Amino acid sequence: MANLNVKINDLVLKNPVMTASGTFGYGIEFADLVPLDELGGIIVKGTTLHAREGNDYPRMAETASGMLNCVGLQNKGVDYFCEHIYPQIKDINTNMIVNVSGNDPETYAECAARIDALDSIPAIELNISCPNVKHGGMSFGVTCDGAASVVKAVRNAYHKTLIVKLSPNVTDITSIARTCEEEGADAVSLINTLMGMAVDIEKREPMLSIRTGGLSGPAVKPVALRMVYDVAHAVNIPVVGLGGISNTSDAIEFLMCGATAIEIGTSNFVDPTVTINVINGINDWLDSHGCKSINEIIGAIKD
Amino acid sequence: MKKYVLDLTVKSVEALSAKHVLIKLTSEETLPEMTPGQFVEVRVDNSPSTYLRRPISINLVDYNLNELWLLVAMIGDGTRQLGKLHAGDKLNCLFPLGNGFTMPVDKSEKILLVGGGVGVAPLLHFGCEIRRMGGQPTFLLGARSKSDLLELEYFEKIGRVFVTTEDGSLGEKGFVTNHSILQNEKFSRISTCGPKPMMVSVARYAMSNNIECEASLENNMACGIGACLCCVEKTTEGHVCVCQEGPVLNIKKLLWQI
Numbered sequence: 288m289a290n291l292n293v294k295i296n297d298l299v300l301k302n303p304v305m306t307a308s309g310t311f312g313y314g315i316e317f318a319d320l321v322p323l324d325e326l327g328g329i330i331v332k333g334t335t336l337h338a339r340e341g342n343d344y345p346r347m348a349e350t351a352s353g354m355l356n357c358v359g360l361q362n363k364g365v366d367y368f369c370e371h372i373y374p375q376i377k378d379i380n381t382n383m384i385v386n387v388s389g390n391d392p393e394t395y396a397e398c399a400a401r402i403d404a405l406d407s408i409p410a411i412e413l414n415i416s417c418p419n420v421k422h423g424g425m426s427f428g429v430t431c432d433g434a435a436s437v438v439k440a441v442r443n444a445y446h447k448t449l450i451v452k453l454s455p456n457v458t459d460i461t462s463i464a465r466t467c468e469e470e471g472a473d474a475v476s477l478i479n480t481l482m483g484m485a486v487d488i489e490k491r492e493p494m495l496s497i498r499t500g501g502l503s504g505p506a507v508k509p510v511a512l513r514m515v516y517d518v519a520h521a522v523n524i525p526v527v528g529l530g531g532i533s534n535t536s537d538a539i540e541f542l543m544c545g546a547t548a549i550e551i552g553t554s555n556f557v558d559p560t561v562t563i564n565v566i567n568g569i570n571d572w573l574d575s576h577g578c579k580s581i582n583e584i585i586g587a588i589k590d
Numbered sequence: 591m592k593k594y595v596l597d598l599t600v601k602s603v604e605a606l607s608a609k610h611v612l613i614k615l616t617s618e619e620t621l622p623e624m625t626p627g628q629f630v631e632v633r634v635d636n637s638p639s640t641y642l643r644r645p646i647s648i649n650l651v652d653y654n655l656n657e658l659w660l661l662v663a664m665i666g667d668g669t670r671q672l673g674k675l676h677a678g679d680k681l682n683c684l685f686p687l688g689n690g691f692t693m694p695v696d697k698s699e700k701i702l703l704v705g706g707g708v709g710v711a712p713l714l715h716f717g718c719e720i721r722r723m724g725g726q727p728t729f730l731l732g733a734r735s736k737s738d739l740l741e742l743e744y745f746e747k748i749g750r751v752f753v754t755t756e757d758g759s760l761g762e763k764g765f766v767t768n769h770s771i772l773q774n775e776k777f778s779r780i781s782t783c784g785p786k787p788m789m790v791s792v793a794r795y796a797m798s799n800n801i802e803c804e805a806s807l808e809n810n811m812a813c814g815i816g817a818c819l820c821c822v823e824k825t826t827e828g829h830v831c832v833c834q835e836g837p838v839l840n841i842k843k844l845l846w847q848i
Contacts, residue, residue, distance in 0.1 A: 312817035316834075319593040320684075332819075340829055347812050347820035349642050354812060358819045361829055504641060556642060556813040557633065559595055559684060 289573035290580040291566070293327070293547050295525045296473035298382060298410050298448045300327035300548055303581060304538065304566045307529050307552030308333055308386035308412060308452075309358065313376050320559045325566060327548060328382035330412050331372075335388050336398040338364035348485040348494035353504025353531070354553060355483050357495045360388050360417070365401045377407035386452070388414045391421050392440035399445040410448035413441055413472075416456075416479045428454035428479070431466040438470035450527060453477040453518070455507075460514050461521035468522045476527035476550065477518060478511045504553040505531045512544055519545025519586060533561060535568025542569075545586040593687065593815065594622060597680040601657065603673065606740050609665075610708060611673040612649070615658045615681060624651050626716035627690025627783075627806055627838040630660060631814035632672065633682040640668035643684065645811050645833070647711040647783070649741075650718060658683075659715075661740060663708040687814050688837050691716050691781045691804055697724040702777040703749075704766050704792050706732040706784025710740055712806060713783060717748045726750070728777070732766035732788065735759050767791040777801060781838075793841040794848045803841045807832045 291302035305328035311317060314329040323329065341361025348355045362368070368385070376383050385402050389395030395413065402408055415428035415437050427433035438451055451467040453460055455478035464475050480501025485494040493499075511530020519526045528546030532538050533554035541549045554561045569581070578584060598615040606612050631643035650659040664670045675681065690712070694701055701720065703713040710731055717727040727749035733739045736759035745751045752771045753761025762769050766788060772795060782792045783806035796803035809832040811821035816834030823832050825843045830836070841848065 309819075310813075310817060312815070316813075316815050316817045320595055341819065341822070344822050344824070344829075345810055346822065347810055347818070349640070351639060352641055354642060356812075356818065356820055361819050361822070556818060559815070 289570055289578055291570060293581060293585070295410070295450065295527070295547060296448045300382060301325075302327040302566050302569070303542065303546075303548040304562055304569070305330055305382070305384070305527070305548060305550045306555060306562060307550040308414070310552040310555045313372055314379055314383070315375060317555070317559060321563055324380040326381045326562055327566075328384055329379065330384045330386050330550060331376070332362055333360045333386045333388045333414055334362050334365050334368050334398060334402070335360060336365055336394045338362065338367065343496040345494060345496055346500070348500065350483070350485060350502065350504070351506060353502055353506035355485055355495060355500035355502050356480070357497050357500035359497070365398045369401060369405060373405055373407070377405070382409055383407060384410045384412055384450070386412045386414055387441070388417045389437070390417065392436045395437050396440040396444040399441045403445050403447065408447075410450060411445060412450040412452050412476055413437065414452050414479070416452070416454040426454060426456070428463065429457050431462055434463050435466050435470050438467050438472055442471035448473045450474040450476050452479055454479045455510065455514055455530075456482050461517050464518045464522050468524050472524060474525040474527055474547070475518060475522065476529060478507070478514050478530045481507055481510065503531070505533055507531045508537060512540055515541055515546050516544040516588070532565070533558070535565050535572060538565050538569060539572060539584060542581070542585050543588040545588070547585055591625070591686060592622065593684065595682065595684045598658065598683050600675045600677055600679040600681055602677050603675050605673075606661070607737060609663060610740055611662050611664065612741070613660045613662060613672065613675060613681070615660065615683070616656050621651065621653070621656055621658055622686065624648050624658070624686040624715075625690035626719050627712050628686040628688050629814075629837060630658070630683045630685035631687060632660070634668040634671050637667050637671040640666075640671065642812055643814060644668050644672070645687075645808070645814055647806070648686065648715050649711040650715045661708060661711040684814060688833055689835065691806070691838050694720060694723070694725055694779070699725065699779065700728070700775075700777045701725070701779045701781060702728050702730055704730045704732075704780060704782040704784070706766060706788040707738065708740065709784030709788075709806070710745070711783070713781070714741055714744055714748075716781060717745065721748050728752070728771075730754070730766050730769055730771060732784070765791065767795050779803070782806070790846050790848065793844070793846060796841060797848050804838050805841055805844070806838045807836050
């Protein structure tokens with residue numbers, strides 16, 4: 288049995304495997320199928336200051352080795368989360384991390400501040416792929432200035448581990464990552480979904496209600512891996528890798544490219560027990576390769 | 591209700607029409623309790639274009655034989671692959687999922703089960719459960735043509751069956767909502783599953799006659815367990831997940847143009 292512990296700032300993970308936001312509910316949805324305590328962390332649904340109904344149906348289109356979604360951050364707001372959901376999840380013996388979204392730096396910060404007060408939430412993951420309502424609706428995460436404005440505001444309001452989730456829909460993801468580091472992020476996670484679309488040729492209509500959606504699943508893995516490698520070589524804070532991970536070998540690829548931890552997302556829909564299989568698989572791989580600790584493979588890719 | 595992910599064994603695959611197969615599954619372990627209207631998310635192997643699981647209604651659970659029946663309409667490559675399964679193959683199933691039909695309050699409650707096309711699938715299970723509690727289910731089944739009526743012989747074994755076909759090849763000609771049974775008898779509840787236009791007409795009939803009515807929805811779905819929020823339906827309570835709050839919903843909750 289190898290040592291699988293990893294650290295993101297002060298946050299200790301019993302193993303590097305977490306679940307990606309929006310793919311694992313609040314964890315409780317999977318409680319019958321997965322021993323939640325064995326996970327490195329659970330990143331729960333995107334939470335905003337105010338309740339959001341999300342986008343209209345249809346919100347999903349299956350694609351080759353993946354899917355597009357345009358759920359649109361449907362959630363009941365941070366107060367509902369604190370009052371009704373937090374009591375149900377606070378005793379799950381893993382890192383329960385909340386993914387936070389907003390429309391402007393103030394709402395991001397306000398939402399983060401409410402979560403700062405919850406003892407059993409040791410970290411947040413900031414989703415900077417949301418549209419900037421004050422500046423024409425372009426995503427915060429696609430410019431250094433946009434990313435900086437959100438991370439700065441949240442850093443002032445939030446005192447525990449702050450992970451910033453980066454959008455891949457940019458020219459140079461490393462410059463955004465460096466900006467987040469400068470503004471006080473404790474870690475970055477990447478990649479969020481890639482923008483795409485699909486067409487119903489009989490109806491001559493987009494398959495998704497708002498035309499475009501985010502692509503996820505095994506289809507995006509090589510793109511994600513390249514970006515994780517680049518960012519891990521550009522910043523000095525830990526990198527959390529995600530994007531299409533569906534088995535042990537995928538996870539080890541991300542770790543070798545420099546990810547300190549990984550998130551499994553869309554694969555949970557196909558194989559609800561994938562997280563546990565990957566944790567066991569990483570341990571077996573380390574054992575069979577004579578590694579005593581997970582740290583021996585993080586960033587271990589030969590250049 | 592506890593969810594399981596299990597490799598079930600295919601006992602048989604029977605073609606019911608050019609486009610429909612009945613897959614009977616079994617397990618070495620005793621199958622869990624399942625309520626009528628619930629569904630299974632099956633993993634599709636050997637189909638490169640299929641990534642996600644396919645949600646399939648539970649057609650029947652035979653607890654004596656330890657069998658779970660799935661009636662599959664072969665629409666795309668994923669469901670066509672399911673039709674190619676053979677006895678002895680394994681099928682990875684995540685089940686039982688969702689909330690099913692409300693059971694009758696007692697055996698004398700007069701319930702009408704209205705199905706169309708492959709939507710008849712969960713009504714067989716429902717009818718059997720009504721029979722098990724000593725009730726007498728009445729089925730009103732609609733299809734385009736006689737050859738599209740699925741599992742008629744099974745329905746006839748467990749209750750009264752009324753049929754409509756669009757071409758008049760069996761039963762009364764027209765749609766289910768035109769059938770004379772709706773004029774001749776009074777029901778206290780209607781449960782329906784089938785194409786949306788049919789369910790909307792059934793809901794309209796139920797609403798105007800002040801009859802309780804539940805409909806089983808089949809919104810496009812990914813996870814099946816309320817995690818991804820893709821399969822939502824707009825209701826009086828906002829967007830709800832069809833996979834978790836449904837697939838069976840009371841029509842009073844729906845915002846259909848009834």
